[in-house]
Amino acid sequence: MNYKNVYIAGVALALSMLTGCNDYLDKIPDNRTELNSVEAVSELLTSAYPDASYMMFCETMSDNSGDKGNGAQHIQINEEAYYWSETFSSTGQDTPEFYWNASYEAIASSNQALKAIEELGSPGDAMPYKGEALLTRAYSHFMLVNLFAKTYNPETADKDMGIPFVTEPEDVVIKEYTRQSVAKVYELIQKDLDAGLPLIQDQAYEVPKYHFNVAAAYTFASRFYLYTGQWQKAIECANNALSVEPAKQMRDWVDEYAAYTYYELRARYTHSEESANLLLAGQVTWWGRQFASARYALTGARRDEIVYADNVSGGDWAYKIYGSNELYLNIPKLEEHFKYNSINATTGRGYVMSPILTIEEALLNRAEALAMNNQFEESITDLNAFLSKRIKAYDASHVLTTDRVKTFYADNETVLNPFYSISEDQLPFVKCLADFRRVEYIHEGMRWFDVRRFRMEIEHNINNEVGEDGKEVLLAEDLRKECQIPELAIEFGLTPNPR
Template sequence: MNKLKLIYVLIPALFLLACDDFLDETPDNRTELDSKIKIRKLLTSAYPSNTYTLLAELSSDNIVDLGEDNPYTVRMIEQVAYWQNDTESDIDGVKELWQSAYNAIAHANQALDAISKVTDEDVSAEKGEALITRAYNHFVLVNVFCKHYNQTSSSTDLGIPYIEAPETALSPVYQRGNVAEVYKKINADIEAALPLIKDDIYEVKPYHFNKKAAYAFAARFNLYYEKWSKAKEYANVVLGNNPASVLRDWVALGKIPRNSDAVSQAYIKNDANLLSITAYTSAGLLFGAGYYYGSRFNHTRFLSEKETLYAEMPWGNLNIWSYNYMAFSYKASNMDKTLVIKVPYLFEVTDPVSNIGYWRSVINPFTTDECLLVRAEAEIMLNEKAAAMDDLNTWTQAYFKQTSVSQVTTIADIAKFYDTANMPYSTNNAPNQKKKLNPKFSISAGEQESMIHYLLQCRRILTLHEGLRWFDIKRYGIEVPRYQDQGNGYLKVIDVLAVDDNRRAIQLPQDVISAGMEANPR
């Protein structure tokens, strides 16, 4: 396959990865990006090759530390799980995520530069893809490495450099700016991109920001941006007039034999996945059935019973799962995982003789199910409670088995279920699903707060092992205790991530800080 050969100077301060083939020709012998076909090929590299999934999931309240005697861990996992600076080189580490995102941004910017010079073809759709990928990669970076956006402090909270043009200077100096500025630029790129996205330029739509994937991203972005009406508007485009018809068929997936490979492959090939990205990651091992790798820090039976999969819902605590989950609890063998099978473990062989290569998986950043919960949250914040309840019931009826106990709930049911008299707020000694909420935006006590608790619980279950829980923790100011299993059923809190803890902004890679970038405060 012929590769496009370009000359452009990447960003040393941002520690970008360069593609070797891009640098092996002199400028006088390079292939020009002078057609939409060449630009499209370049844009395949505008998607990140690494993922935030493991960084975010390990930082969240979805894991428990099984103890120092458990040998199945690596230093990077330990550091991230306890919100320490990641000093290791790991495919799921901060350095790799930073490099991957900025490398993808560099490709998007190079494509945009080339698009501006094409005069004999319509490259508007290619421009739309370049803009939306640039926005998405910056969105990942700002939400991982910065404090979450809010209307009170984001104008002073440290942001990340927003790169909008190919690099032409050697060793440029970048300022981080602030979170509000980054969000403003992401919004501008999204708004410019949406009218340009065309599905017919893609051979396989889920591998690209097709129209529904782009609008799902726009919906989530505006939810995080506290633009509730726009979040709902964009989610409407994805969901159409009959949301139930576009959700994942959980019942059909549940009928697949309980084989982790078969189930995870069926999960990633489902039409409910709006965007699919193949990434270097060990997530398929940590959250894959029966693998010991990473088992020291995982989603355990304790969490499942107290807070997630087996936790009581408004209709009761029942075995009403349509989908396959798998529990592996062999504490004598250092294994305690309760998993929803969705993250496949793939191995890319680079040397068949030595059988060496890279761990990979397929990540689905946007799905119809999650988009429905984005809309439901926006509706709650807009005080459109009946509409939000309709969306929540649509999701629960699809996700859970229909039994003699109805999964249709009312606003009154939710308010009663989460009333403090029935369910007190979670504490370190008595954990449950109802966490104290400390968002920077206003939530009314009573029905609205109860519906947010229910919404967050539904999303936590739906996106288990995907990392999105971490961003809800940041948005809602949820305190996170890190439990360590001391044996004999006793769990000790080793550390607590407080509401305004600076560690909520994951520290930049050390190489980037050493190159002169301002570090996150600690």
């Protein structure tokens, strides 16, 4: 396919070029000349993680969200995400464009670090940081291709438009790139994973959870291999993140979390001392203050559908839902940290320490890969480990068996359409895992990626102020599942996603 060229640059930089009045133009974009030590490289890599959040727009686009009605807080970009709009009225935080720019800025830091390590002669003490740079580059590209391109399908991936995969430092203010195929992007991500994983060392970091430590790196790899249908590799990678007793690594919603107050729970959920958090990233977002009050978010109907409905264990989920009425339903997961623009400023930005990789994901990834590998009893073991920390008063009556899973999902009408076939024996397990992920990641946006990879059809209810209520449907093959490429990038020649 003949892809057009594109200039990748942040919105602020591009606008400054149009106006011709920004000091940035007087600086050398590539500051590798200052990276003259391993310590400097390690410091640079703190900027190799996207400082933007996908949580708001992904959660809102998914079927975890509903319309609370006119009495709830109206946020324009929240509404635009709910209606799967092609364009957003803002390019600021919590929009797809903001995440696009932050991801490519993170990739630029990864590439600068890799080049600096090469110029330093690739000393032994730099190898953990080389591994981190490769993993951060792989992660940002993986997130971008799973937001702005079609879902991976090996039969069409070589023809589907992907994203630009950037491997060289930016040594000019504006650089020309090509939009590669989905297949090529995945190939290059796997190449970075293969090269980077053996180099990761937890001992290289004062606080490993702010970096790609071993458990986080292998959890991300397990996600990659799950999405590409490489079941054995997904299992092996998850094994490297999990202990022999994974339940002890998980958040304990049954006992520990049950004792917390609202604000204690919100602080604990994203804390570095929480064993379940494998990788935390500081991200610019207002979602920490809006996830409970936004109009298009968790409604009573969604709560009843996801949390209060019967589940395969026969017990009740232990997640703590707060909110005295429909308008403020929430599970207190996110705590905002407000940073003023300057010492004397009265304005600033909200940040959240986002748990972008967790031990629960490693467990659920392994359970799904085991089921797809026809290792049903091993998958059941992981499902029961998960339930032991998620079901109130968990006891023997809640323990799953293969027959119990099959019986519960026998009449379940959810349609899953991944690129690979799912057998009659596998399907109940995959549906069960999709349900577990859905309830586990309320507010966090992860449900959207299952909607995409399983090619699910979902509905959004519409509470009209005048007249009858209605619904909006997102079809299995709906083109709106691919976020539109930022307008500025399109203006520079990047082919937009079809609509």
